[in-house]
Amino acid sequence: MGFWSSSLCFMILILAFNQSQGTSAARHLGNETDLLAILDFKDKISQDPNGVLSSWNNSQHHCQWQGVSCDGKHQRVSGLNLLGQDLFGYVSSHIGNLTFLKFINLRHNRFYGEIPQEVGQLTRLRYLKLTNNSFGGEIPVNLSHCIQLKVIDALLNRLVGGIPFELDSLKNLEGLSFGKNNLTGEIPRSFGNLTSLRQIYLSYNNLKGPIPQELGQLTSLYSIGVDANYLSGTLPSSIYNISTLAGISASSNILQGNLPANMGLTLPNIQDFLLGGNQIEGTIPVSLANASLLEQLELSDNMLKGQVPTNFGNLHNLQWLGIGGNILGSNSAGDLDFIASLSNSSNLQSLLFRGNNFGGKLPAFKWNSSNMLDQLDLGLNQILGEVPLWLRDLNNLYYLATDNNFFSVPIPNILGKFQMLQE
Ligand SMILES: *[C@@H]1O[C@H](CO)[C@@H](O)[C@H](O)[C@H]1NC(C)=O
Ligand SMILES: *[C@@H]1O[C@H](CO)[C@@H](O)[C@H](O)[C@H]1NC(C)=O
Ligand SMILES: *[C@@H]1O[C@H](CO)[C@@H](O)[C@H](O)[C@H]1NC(C)=O
Numbered sequence: 146m147g148f149w150s151s152s153l154c155f156m157i158l159i160l161a162f163n164q165s166q167g168t169s170a171a172r173h174l175g176n177e178t179d180l181l182a183i184l185d186f187k188d189k190i191s192q193d194p195n196g197v198l199s200s201w202n203n204s205q206h207h208c209q210w211q212g213v214s215c216d217g218k219h220q221r222v223s224g225l226n227l228l229g230q231d232l233f234g235y236v237s238s239h240i241g242n243l244t245f246l247k248f249i250n251l252r253h254n255r256f257y258g259e260i261p262q263e264v265g266q267l268t269r270l271r272y273l274k275l276t277n278n279s280f281g282g283e284i285p286v287n288l289s290h291c292i293q294l295k296v297i298d299a300l301l302n303r304l305v306g307g308i309p310f311e312l313d314s315l316k317n318l319e320g321l322s323f324g325k326n327n328l329t330g331e332i333p334r335s336f337g338n339l340t341s342l343r344q345i346y347l348s349y350n351n352l353k354g355p356i357p358q359e360l361g362q363l364t365s366l367y368s369i370g371v372d373a374n375y376l377s378g379t380l381p382s383s384i385y386n387i388s389t390l391a392g393i394s395a396s397s398n399i400l401q402g403n404l405p406a407n408m409g410l411t412l413p414n415i416q417d418f419l420l421g422g423n424q425i426e427g428t429i430p431v432s433l434a435n436a437s438l439l440e441q442l443e444l445s446d447n448m449l450k451g452q453v454p455t456n457f458g459n460l461h462n463l464q465w466l467g468i469g470g471n472i473l474g475s476n477s478a479g480d481l482d483f484i485a486s487l488s489n490s491s492n493l494q495s496l497l498f499r500g501n502n503f504g505g506k507l508p509a510f511k512w513n514s515s516n517m518l519d520q521l522d523l524g525l526n527q528i529l530g531e532v533p534l535w536l537r538d539l540n541n542l543y544y545l546a547t548d549n550n551f552f553s554v555p556i557p558n559i560l561g562k563f564q565m566l567q568e
């Protein structure tokens with residue numbers, strides 16, 4: 146008790162001392178520190194093919210240097226914007242001395258080495274944008290001290306190791322991207338506490354384990370991308386409850402379970418639902434037709450069975466329907482009725498249902514003449530009979546595959562004008 150109360154007095158003393166000193170001296174020291182730090186930052190960049198750093202010389206105040214922004218009042222460095230300058234080098238640990246930094250944008254350069262732990266000293270930092278460099282090593286745990294951070298964007302680098310659970314301290318974080326790195330371990334459960342988060346993108350890493358149920362607490366979430374990892378278990382039911390979600394992208398994992406029957410009602414704003422290349426079972430929910438903003442539905446290469454709903458014609462924005470590589474259909478008449486139900490889907494571009502158990506004949510109907518369909522893959526099914534003439538009405542078609550079915554007449558003979566189409 147004594148220790149705590151006396152050290153508290155000590156801290157108050159220090160604060161009082163700092164305030165009683167003239168602030169101009171402190172500011173003076175501050176801007177000199179900025180200059181030293183920024184010169185060291187320059188020093189660690191060994192190639193500058195565009196010569197952007199040649200303006201970083203003493204003919205002008207450092208606040209005038211290209212890519213350097215200063216806070217008007219204190220003339221402290223508040224931003225570094227060196228987007229797309231082909232810079233090659235590593236980031237100086239002195240960056241931690243630029244304590245007034247609010248944004249760092251080093252996107253599309255060739256920075257390598259680690260993101261220095263010293264960034265944790267940048268407690269005013271809001272935007273950290275590092276996309277498309279060669280940053281390696283682990284994500285610095287000390288980033289968790291930058292509690293003003295709104296965006297961390299480290300897409301497309303060479304980061305390894307786990308994602309620090311400590312980042313759950315970043316209560317202002319709206320966007321988080323560590324996609325296209327080489328991260329391992331699990332998605333931290335603590336991220337359910339990042340309540341400002343709107344976008345999270347962790348695709349193309351080596352993450353394993355479950356997608357945490359806790360992410361369902363992120364009630365402002367707009368999109369979540371976790372494709373191409375080794376995530377297992379089910380897509381948590383809590384995620385289907387986030388009504389703000391416009392994008393769920395979790396293709397190419399080892400996810401199991403069923404799609405909830407009411408998902409089209411609990412996800413009224415969903416635009417992209419991409420779950421291809423997993424081990425999803427059960428049927429395609431009829432309620433998806435109620436998700437009226439749906440643009441892309443990708444469920445290929447799973448273990449879905451049953452019939453495809455015949456009410457997707459209500460989805461006026463639907464562009465992509467990918468359901469190939471499942472066990473849909475029952476090798477009988479009526480299996481393909483869903484195609485006719487899409488006749489008014491004037492934005493549909495890709496209709497891909499290769500490799501299922503669809504039988505019977507292709508339905509006879511008429512496409513809305515303004516259809517956009519450009520890819521149609523119905524190969525490797527059990528489809529019988531003649532190829533209907535509606536194929537000729539698909540004026541935008543450039544990819545057609547009908548192979549490995551039981552059509553009575555070879556397709557190219559019927560198509561005539563579509564000789565260039567691939568069968
Ligand atoms: C720092 O600020 C002081 C006081 O405003 C000024 O005299 C000095 O030139 C500044 N130095 C730099 C490097 O900006
Ligand atoms: C110093 O920077 C100025 C622009 O701020 C530039 O015009 C000048 O060429 C630079 N000097 C050298 C030696 O690069
Ligand atoms: C700035 O940061 C570096 C490394 O973090 C440190 O060694 C240096 O003493 C700091 N201070 C100044 C004034 O450069």
Ligand SMILES: *[C@@H]1O[C@H](CO)[C@@H](O)[C@H](O)[C@H]1NC(C)=O
Binds near residue numbers: 229231255277
């Ligand atoms: C990455 O940046 C380089 C320039 O450094 C650019 O040529 C390349 O197109 C960028 N890649 C991506 C995927 O944006």
Ligand SMILES: *[C@@H]1O[C@H](CO)[C@@H](O)[C@H](O)[C@H]1NC(C)=O
Binds near residue numbers: 241265287
């Ligand atoms: C990282 O944060 C810890 C406290 O969590 C601190 O002791 C350490 O000095 C920080 N490291 C750097 C390099 O700033």
Ligand SMILES: *[C@@H]1O[C@H](CO)[C@@H](O)[C@H](O)[C@H]1NC(C)=O
Binds near residue numbers: 303327
């Ligand atoms: C990712 O890491 C694994 C092992 O840690 C390694 O085998 C693999 O080559 C790395 N991939 C990339 C793209 O760096």
Ligand SMILES: *[C@@H]1O[C@H](CO)[C@@H](O)[C@H](O)[C@H]1NC(C)=O
Binds near residue numbers: 334335336337338359
């Ligand atoms: C979320 O934050 C609360 C309060 O800070 C804490 O008790 C809880 O353990 C955190 N949840 C996770 C999953 O880290």
Ligand SMILES: *[C@@H]1O[C@H](CO)[C@@H](O)[C@H](O)[C@H]1NC(C)=O
Binds near residue numbers: 361382
């Ligand atoms: C989803 O929301 C409903 C209604 O608010 C609630 O009853 C249910 O428990 C929630 N499910 C999950 C898994 O969060």
Ligand SMILES: *[C@@H]1O[C@H](CO)[C@@H](O)[C@H](O)[C@H]1NC(C)=O
Binds near residue numbers: 410434435456459
């Ligand atoms: C869902 O769509 C169907 C028609 O496809 C409609 O009858 C039903 O009322 C809709 N449900 C809700 C909750 O909007």
Ligand SMILES: *[C@@H]1O[C@H](CO)[C@@H](O)[C@H](O)[C@H]1NC(C)=O
Binds near residue numbers: 458485486487488
């Ligand atoms: C397409 O629209 C027409 C005119 O509104 C309507 O009569 C027809 O039933 C619709 N077809 C489908 C399959 O929804």
Ligand SMILES: *[C@@H]1O[C@H](CO)[C@@H](O)[C@H](O)[C@H]1NC(C)=O
Binds near residue numbers: 513515516
């Ligand atoms: C056919 O498509 C056009 C263009 O998108 C649209 O205006 C029209 O309503 C559609 N017809 C039907 C019957 O949906």
